[in-house]
Amino acid sequence: MMPADAHLKTARVFFALWPDADMRIALDRLSGKMHALCGGRRTRANAMHITLAFLGEVPEARLAGLQTVAAQVRCSGCDIALTHLGWWPRSRIAWVAPAVTPQALSGLVHELQALLETAGFHFDERAYFPHVTLLRHADCRQPPAEMAALSWAARDFVLVKSVLTEHGPVYDVIGRWQLAAGSCT
Ligand code: ATP
Ligand code: MG
Secondary structure (H helix, E strand, O other), X not given: OXXXXXXXXXXXXXXXEOOOHHHHHHHHHHHHHHHHHHOXXXXXXXXXXXXXXXXXXXXXXXXXXXHHHHHOOOOEOEEEEEEEEEEEOOOOEEEEEEOOOOHHHHHHHHHXXXXXHHOOOOOOOOOOOOOEEEXXXXXXXXXXXXXXXXXXXXXXXXXXXXXXXXXXXXXEEEEEEEOEOOOOO
């Protein structure tokens, strides 16, 4: 049975692509290189991800509804070539991203957004820019223009609970779904 206060307690959640072990190692190396140039706080290797949709605080009683939404996704996986290093001066985040968003990834995000809307969930609606955060509090005015491309084979996606602590966020993967071999567009 659901605890009586389940409608009161909330969890901070988001959908994301989560790297496999090889990609995690490659991203960790890259964050090390960027850290040598730009300083700041490195993303922990086990926290590397690409956010698909950020929901923020959701009542715990509705987490099952999010799992139902995720299970309805029909879009295919895709390969994402991470080739582009950058830095946002306001947030002081250094990141790696694809030069252009693969169409299959936009399709996946749009499908997820449409399913979330239909199910009555609210999510952040800023223009979608897929990226992996490598450093926070960094100073990267001139990120390296060149990097060896990293090819991320996205074959599944996850639902993550984020617990903000004074040592940075702790991410807990609470669901994982395969991306079909077909297509959704
Ligand atoms: P911290 O907030 O302590 O720096 P964090 O940003 O990694 O840590 P969260 O704020 O829980 O942790 O965010 C989880 C993920 O969702 C991150 O990839 C973050 O960039 C992204 N995210 C957070 N807020 C938003 C938002 N309003 N819109 C889109 N994505 C967001
Ligand atoms: Mg944040």
